[in-house]
Amino acid sequence: EMFVYKVENEALDDQPIRLLSFPSDAMISGLFRNEEMLHPKGNTRLKVGDVLCIISREGDLEALNKLFDGESTLRQQQLAFFGSFVLNGDALLTDVAKAYGLTISPQQASMTLGEFISLRVGGHPVVGDDVEWHGIHWVVNEVVANSVKKVGMRLF
Structure with a gap:
């Protein structure tokens, strides 16, 4: 399934995508910034206001929600x-x-x-x-x- 998230969590601002703790089968299918589609790589840094399209299983929805709501810790600490x-x-x-x-x-x-x-x-x-x-x-x-x-x- 495709899930769409708008980056509003300030803790995600300027974080490289590779530091996000995504569920194992989740993948970013698109990243939109200022209505322009970017082709993100692991070193692409998120900005507040970015829109991410993520392909994943419904069972991963809770983990994704926690990540984008700020409840999940970033791999930065690790x-x-x-x-x-x-x-x-x-x-x-x-x-x-x-x-x-x-x-x-x-x-x-x-x-x-x-x-x-x-x-x-x-x-x-x-x-x-x-x-x-x-x-x-x-x-x-x-x-x-x-x-x-x-x-x-x-x-x-």
């Missing part, structure tokens, strides 16, 4: 805690080091990012564990069976 970028825990530490210009020891060369983080937090990682390494905060974002699956990069 990003402030976990970081703007999320990496897979199974990424090889050598690849992460190359991508971000970091140095690693020979002992770390065969480790995954998840193994490295787990080792640094004492072997029992939990969501929210934070390791500072090379001026970056690496924050455990997801753990399954004592294994780090997702790691956020917080640059402050």
